[in-house]
Amino acid sequence: MSRVVLLLCALLAWGGSALRAEDGYDLWLRYPLVSDAARLREYRAALTALVVEGDSPTLRVAADELARGLRGLLGVEVPRVGRVDRDGVIVVGTPAGSRLIASLPLAKELRAVGAEGYVVRATTVGGRRVVVVAANRDVGALYGVFALLRRLQTHGSLRGLALADAPRIQLRLLDHWDNLDGSVERGYAGGSLWKWDELPGTISPRYRDYARANASIGINGAVLTNVNADARVLTPAYLAKVAALADVFRPYGIRVYLTARFSAPIEIGGLKTADPLDPAVRAWWRRKVDEIYRVVPDFGGFLVKANSEGQPGPQDYHRSHADGANMLADALAPHGGVVMWRAFVYSAAVPADRVKQAYDEFTPLDGAFRPNVLVQVKNGPLDFQPREPFHPLFGAMPRTPLMMEVQITKEYLGMATHLVYLGPLWREVLDADTYARGAGSTVAKVIDGSLFGGARTGIAGVSNVGSDRDWTGAHFNQANWYAFGRLAWDPGLSAAAIADEWIRMTFTNDPAFVAPVKAMMLASREAVVNYMTPLGLAHLMGTGHHYGPAPWADAGRPDWTPSYYHRADTLGLGFDRTATGSNAVAQYFPPVRDRFANRATVPDSLLLWFHHVGWNERLRSGRTLWEELVHRYSAGVDTVRWMRRTWEGLRGRIDAQRYAEVSRDLAIQEREAKWWRDASILYFQQFSRMPIPAGYEPPAHTLEYYMRLTCPADPRRPTCDAV
Numbered sequence: 001m002s003r004v005v006l007l008l009c010a011l012l013a014w015g016g017s018a019l020r021a022e023d024g025y026d027l028w029l030r031y032p033l034v035s036d037a038a039r040l041r042e043y044r045a046a047l048t049a050l051v052v053e054g055d056s057p058t059l060r061v062a063a064d065e066l067a068r069g070l071r072g073l074l075g076v077e078v079p080r081v082g083r084v085d086r087d088g089v090i091v092v093g094t095p096a097g098s099r100l101i102a103s104l105p106l107a108k109e110l111r112a113v114g115a116e117g118y119v120v121r122a123t124t125v126g127g128r129r130v131v132v133v134a135a136n137r138d139v140g141a142l143y144g145v146f147a148l149l150r151r152l153q154t155h156g157s158l159r160g161l162a163l164a165d166a167p168r169i170q171l172r173l174l175d176h177w178d179n180l181d182g183s184v185e186r187g188y189a190g191g192s193l194w195k196w197d198e199l200p201g202t203i204s205p206r207y208r209d210y211a212r213a214n215a216s217i218g219i220n221g222a223v224l225t226n227v228n229a230d231a232r233v234l235t236p237a238y239l240a241k242v243a244a245l246a247d248v249f250r251p252y253g254i255r256v257y258l259t260a261r262f263s264a265p266i267e268i269g270g271l272k273t274a275d276p277l278d279p280a281v282r283a284w285w286r287r288k289v290d291e292i293y294r295v296v297p298d299f300g301g302f303l304v305k306a307n308s309e310g311q312p313g314p315q316d317y318h319r320s321h322a323d324g325a326n327m328l329a330d331a332l333a334p335h336g337g338v339v340m341w342r343a344f345v346y347s348a349a350v351p352a353d354r355v356k357q358a359y360d361e362f363t364p365l366d367g368a369f370r371p372n373v374l375v376q377v378k379n380g381p382l383d384f385q386p387r388e389p390f391h392p393l394f395g396a397m398p399r400t401p402l403m404m405e406v407q408i409t410k411e412y413l414g415m416a417t418h419l420v421y422l423g424p425l426w427r428e429v430l431d432a433d434t435y436a437r438g439a440g441s442t443v444a445k446v447i448d449g450s451l452f453g454g455a456r457t458g459i460a461g462v463s464n465v466g467s468d469r470d471w472t473g474a475h476f477n478q479a480n481w482y483a484f485g486r487l488a489w490d491p492g493l494s495a496a497a498i499a500d501e502w503i504r505m506t507f508t509n510d511p512a513f514v515a516p517v518k519a520m521m522l523a524s525r526e527a528v529v530n531y532m533t534p535l536g537l538a539h540l541m542g543t544g545h546h547y548g549p550a551p552w553a554d555a556g557r558p559d560w561t562p563s564y565y566h567r568a569d570t571l572g573l574g575f576d577r578t579a580t581g582s583n584a585v586a587q588y589f590p591p592v593r594d595r596f597a598n599r600a601t602v603p604d605s606l607l608l609w610f611h612h613v614g615w616n617e618r619l620r621s622g623r624t625l626w627e628e629l630v631h632r633y634s635a636g637v638d639t640v641r642w643m644r645r646t647w648e649g650l651r652g653r654i655d656a657q658r659y660a661e662v663s664r665d666l667a668i669q670e671r672e673a674k675w676w677r678d679a680s681i682l683y684f685q686q687f688s689r690m691p692i693p694a695g696y697e698p699p700a701h702t703l704e705y706y707m708r709l710t711c712p713a714d715p716r717r718p719t720c721d722a723v
């Protein structure tokens with residue numbers, strides 16, 4: 001077909017597709033025709049053909065992606081050619097595989113970007129204008145291709161194009177909490193993406209699209225299975241399935257990892273014990289690991305949840321976490337695999353303050369782990385709440401590589417339904433200053449290895465990807481997958497910049513859409529903090545489903561109940577974690593410790609996390625605690641209302657299907673924000689015994705009404721219709 005005809009076809013297709021219904025499957029890789037005419041002309045002149053020297057599965061997918069992207073964005077077929085025979089050739093490759101790339105003066109730039117980085121630049125070859133996508137390894141070239149496409153997708157100029165980038169963190173992983181029966185532990189994005197019953201014979205096309213999406217944001221590993229592990233995944237039948245997935249992911253630079261159930265030697269190995277110092281147990285794991293590497297030669301390693309929430313672990317045999325981790329590490333080391341040992345531990349015995357336990361158990365083990373062990377620490381010391389202070393372990397284990405684990409799936413933040421952009425939450429944690437080595441010792445520097453000079457670095461996000469057509473259960477949840485990848489690659493990126501590129505790529509470059517939607521996204525995290533857990537409150541949700549408000553819930557062990565955390569009484573509200581209380585604050589370095597411990601300096605946002613505050617005490621705003629509480633809860637609802645109005649003003653600017661689906665979810669979110677507010681205010685009012693201050697909306701129902709509500713069992717959208 002001639003170029004003209006192709007162009008016509010593309011234009012026709014575009015005419016109908018500009019606002020065609022979209023279901024979200026294409027994520028941020030939609031590649032619609034560039035709508036800005038000047039940019040389109042610029043791109044068509046600058047990008048006319050493609051040269052890929054060298055051959056490998058990774059280079060092939062890079063070339064395919066580039067061709068696919070250009071076909072959509074430019075509306076023309078960009079031909080593969082053998083050499084630079086015209087202006088506008090894109091040259092992709094590595095110095096090792098491409099003579100052309102090797103001949104260019106890029107050695108210094110390439111040295112600086114390491115194994116996974118890339119250099120993308122406009123230059124000339126034999127007097128012809130070219131765009132070079134160069135890297136040291138093929139996977140870097142793939143990342144460079146995605147960087148170039150991102151530039152086009154966001155309508156950036158190609159003039160003087162000179163990108164050079166490399167990931168600051170080595171292991172950038174998605175942790176899937178997926179079970180072998182196809183369910184997902186609190187995944188809330190539908191069922192598991194992995195069709196274990198069909199594998200290895202049937203390979204869903206979604207696996208490849210999942211890998212493309214991950215590679216486009218630099219994610220280079222996937223833990224396939226739930227931390228609450230099932231030993232069966234280590235049996236030969238399942239390993240064949242795991243190998244099939246690994247084969248699909250490999251060209252995209254993604255390694256697979258598995259969760260290792262500590263008692264597997266007993267459950268599937270027929271041993272009497274799983275004691276990590278027992279020679280038979282050690283030999284069993286060595287054989288098992290060798291077997292895994294026979295089918296998955298680039299297997300990444302194990303993620304382990306041990307002696308936490310009833311999971312088996314080395315303490316069952318009076319051994320330490322280090323004994324357990326090191327045993328697995330010794331089995332993996334000959335193959336280059338790692339152990340990610342989770343610090344999310346708390347024992348069956350209810351501790352005085354649950355948030356202290358990880359620090360108390362792990363700091364004595366600093367330096368005791370093998371070099372291929374990383375300790376994986378949640379961002380905060382409790383459990384993925386809308387807001388927590390940063391985890392005090394960051395900075396406190398200078399001789400141990402600490403990975404950070406964040407939760408992309410929003411277990412405690414409205415799950416699939418609520419629009420909550422997590423970029424600001426993660427930015428807040430990464431920027432938190434631990435003061436471990438004086439001012440500037442941020443969490444980002446702990447996990448990227450620059451503070452203590454550790455050899456291994458990593459970050460993991462609990463995935464929200466599932467089997468829903470839109471992958472994540474709602475369109476805006478895709479932004480959190482995207483933001484996690486971008487921050488894992490560069491923990492210095494701003495939440496606003498990430499939101500900006502995601503909106504442009506996912507919806508439209510129309511400034512009248514981008515600006516208001518970005519504002520919504522950036523306000524959304526503080527909104528959820530306000531309508532669920534303002535002022536440093538935490539863990540007020542219903543037991544089991546973790547969805548709606550239930551500050552009154554009192555079933556189960558004390559440290560799973562809201563009253564353990566909020567400590568409301570007639571005098572005041574909040575958990576005293578200063579020296580007069582649990583003294584958890586002592587786990588932070590000075591001056592952070594002093595700032596949190598002192599009522600005059602603790603930020604309002606963490607006030608009730610660290611202090612029990614009298615109902616009539618005045619806060620910085622001049623309002624009393626009770627007034628401020630009502631104020632914040634109300635502000636959270638107001639923000640959601642504003643988000644909804646903002647969205648209503650955008651009708652017609654994007655396709656109808658996604659617009660309508662977001663509208664539907666925002667309506668649910670508004671209803672539920674009010675549910676949270678009203679139920680929480682009424683509950684705390686029993687203790688404050690004060691009226692709702694003038695000017696604030698009265699709750700819609702009585703406290704008894706909210707206490708009687710039960711959520712339907714659908715964990716994806718367990719909205720209480722009666723709210």
Ligand code: BDP
Nearest residue numbers: 185186227228305344383384
């Ligand atoms: C909590 C979840 C639970 C997980 C646990 C974990 O409620 O389902 O198993 O964390 O991280 O957030 O191990």
